[in-house]
Amino acid sequence: MTKTGGTTPEKTDVKVSLIGGHRLGGASLHERTVTASLIGGADVDLTDVDIPEDAELRITKLSLIGGVSLKVRADVVVEVRGIRLGGVTDDGPTRAGGPTVRIDAWGLIGGVTVTRL
Template sequence: MTKTDIKVSIIGGHRLAGATLHERTLTVSLIGGADIDLTDVDIPDGAELRITKLSLIGGVSLRVRPDVRVAVHGIRLGGVRDEGPSEPGGPTVRVDAWGLVGGVNVRRG
């Protein structure tokens, strides 16, 4: 059975670290982004960790290891900034970002 972490706030974002996350995470806020650090998470090759972000205003700042592929889906005003691997295979983090304003910024290291 897959566990889902749910984080909800009206104003203010969420700061999430790898040790506290399960395979799926849902973060919801009217105003506020999500700052997520997955550099300490060992995601097996072929596995997918899924993060869903719902907000009116607020983006996603995601930190992953250099070998992790990040797939971004959803609708939002704001772009996606990611210089990482885009080939299939290896570990994957899927980000579904839904909102009016806020992009997705992926940092590696």
């Protein structure tokens, strides 16, 4: 992931499916990603992505049924917003500061689980 400059518009990835989730990760992931499905979650692995310290990576998840499984480095700050019946499992960053990943999870059933490596 590379942070775009102040004059360049941010790129947004859009992933859509009726049934089935999405796997996201890798250096090709842009600063904004929207994943939408009727039934299916999002499996996001950001452990090998170089997120600049001052960057914010935003992932929006829209689904009726399906949660978000997020894997990040220990120094990444994760903010979770949205409405869903499932809860949020996250033990927080191990140190203050660091890059930020914001998850906007909108759905009926499905929580957000953050795993730190």
